[in-house]
Amino acid sequence: MMLTALGLMSGTSLDGVDVALIETDGRLVKSIGPSGYRAYTSHERGLLRQALTEAVHLPQRDARPGILREAERAVTLAHAEAVAAFNAQHRISCQDIDIVGFHGQTVLHRPVQKMTVQIGDAAALARAIRIPVMHDFRAADVAAGGQGAPLVPVYHRALAQSLEREGPIVVVNIGGVSNITYIDGPDILIACDTGPGNALLDDHMFRTMSQPFDCEGRMAAQGAVDVPWVIRALEHPFFALPPPKSLDRNDFASLVLRDMSPADGAATLTAFTAEAIARIVPLLPKEPKSWIVAGGGARNLTMLRMLRERLQPATVEPAESLGWAADALEAQAFGFLAARGLKGLPLSYPATTGVPMPMTGGLIARP
Ligand SMILES: Nc1ncnc2c1ncn2[C@@H]1O[C@H](COP(=O)(O)OP(=O)(O)OP(=O)(O)O)[C@@H](O)[C@H]1O
Numbered sequence: 001m002m003l004t005a006l007g008l009m010s011g012t013s014l015d016g017v018d019v020a021l022i023e024t025d026g027r028l029v030k031s032i033g034p035s036g037y038r039a040y041t042s043h044e045r046g047l048l049r050q051a052l053t054e055a056v057h058l059p060q061r062d063a064r065p066g067i068l069r070e071a072e073r074a075v076t077l078a079h080a081e082a083v084a085a086f087n088a089q090h091r092i093s094c095q096d097i098d099i100v101g102f103h104g105q106t107v108l109h110r111p112v113q114k115m116t117v118q119i120g121d122a123a124a125l126a127r128a129i130r131i132p133v134m135h136d137f138r139a140a141d142v143a144a145g146g147q148g149a150p151l152v153p154v155y156h157r158a159l160a161q162s163l164e165r166e167g168p169i170v171v172v173n174i175g176g177v178s179n180i181t182y183i184d185g186p187d188i189l190i191a192c193d194t195g196p197g198n199a200l201l202d203d204h205m206f207r208t209m210s211q212p213f214d215c216e217g218r219m220a221a222q223g224a225v226d227v228p229w230v231i232r233a234l235e236h237p238f239f240a241l242p243p244p245k246s247l248d249r250n251d252f253a254s255l256v257l258r259d260m261s262p263a264d265g266a267a268t269l270t271a272f273t274a275e276a277i278a279r280i281v282p283l284l285p286k287e288p289k290s291w292i293v294a295g296g297g298a299r300n301l302t303m304l305r306m307l308r309e310r311l312q313p314a315t316v317e318p319a320e321s322l323g324w325a326a327d328a329l330e331a332q333a334f335g336f337l338a339a340r341g342l343k344g345l346p347l348s349y350p351a352t353t354g355v356p357m358p359m360t361g362g363l364i365a366r367p
């Protein structure tokens with residue numbers, strides 16, 4: 001049975017809430033509907049940044065001391081507003097939507113300690129929007145010994161099925177953290193995080209230029225890469241680990257650039273992200289033939305150039321050039337995952353998260 005699913009994603013970039021509608025049975029994507037976005041205010045972003053700092057001390061995953069409670073309230077409210085505005089704009093009523101997939105906001109991700117924490121109150125959201133809400137997608141995987149991330153690979157696979165192209169294909173999502181999905185025919189699906197995405201670069205642009213990100217990679221385009229710094233940064237043991245593997249947004253936050261201009265800093269951090277993505281190639285079964293770049297990083301032209309230089313002769317193209325919505329892809333994925341969760345289908349596999357067996361997940365909150 002086809003379901004109309006509304007996916008909601010608030011990613012590690014802490015920029016806002018993406019909303020996307022899809023029609024799916026959890027296997028096939030029948031149609032892709034409109035998408036929307038509700039940016040966080042600077043107050044909300046500040047709260048989320050504080051929540052990330054405080055989450056490091058969380059004693060258990062459902063505890064919400066201090067600022068975390070306040071941040072959770074803000075996340076829930078922002079999502080409720082995002083859905084209300086989206087439904088009003090597209091004249092959709094709550095009865096038209098079968099299920100909402102609510103990722104929440106990750107504030108801590110330490111799978112080794114079986115801790116992955118996404119804040120957001122699903123029961124309150126379900127009451128506010130009067131639609132059943134599936135949430136807590138990562139917990140079952142982590143409890144079973146998996147990484148709990150990335151979860152979008154099953155959606156990338158569903159989209160790639162409609163592309164008639166020879167594998168292996170890699171979809172790389174450059175959000176706050178970068179992750180890849182390797183697809184080779186109907187049976188081979190491998191995934192992992194690769195390293196930084198835009199988070200270090202965003203933090204650098206904010207610190208040095210009071211800008212939220214390096215628009216189109218213009219700042220990086222004017223700078224010179226500090227190659228020894230990138231080589232040293234890549235000595236971190238994470239990069240030599242084979243997939244599956246995952247990261248917390250702040251796993252590389254302790255890496256500090258030496259004193260350099262904002263442009264050189266942007267160029268160096270962009271090169272670090274691109275090089276970290278390219279480092280996954282020798283850890284994959286075969287060299288990919290084509291790369292599809294999704295996430296906000298696909299809008300960074302310097303990032304795309306640096307990726308092309310490192311991944312040739314493979315082709316590198318932004319997801320949008322295939323007609324995929326680069327910004328809404330993850331929100332669509334969480335709509336798709338909600339449909340899969342409702343049907344008890346796997347969200348993750350041994351080769352995508354390291355979970356011992358294919359694993360379904362998600363909990364339901366009803367209005
Ligand atoms: N026009 C642009 N030029 C350059 N970079 C951009 C542009 N638009 C967005 N970005 C980058 O993309 C980021 C947002 O990406 P995205 O929405 O994919 O992240 P996310 O969903 O929060 O992250 P994650 O995938 O880690 O959960 C911004 O913080 C910025 O760094």
Ligand SMILES: CC(=O)N[C@H]1[C@@H]2OC[C@@H](O2)[C@@H](O)[C@@H]1O[C@H](C)C(=O)O
Nearest residue numbers: 012106109149150151152177179330
């Ligand atoms: C724990 C967590 O929230 N991880 C995110 C993060 O952002 C990108 C990367 O790290 C990915 O592993 C994951 O998000 C995507 C949506 C995923 O689960 O596929």
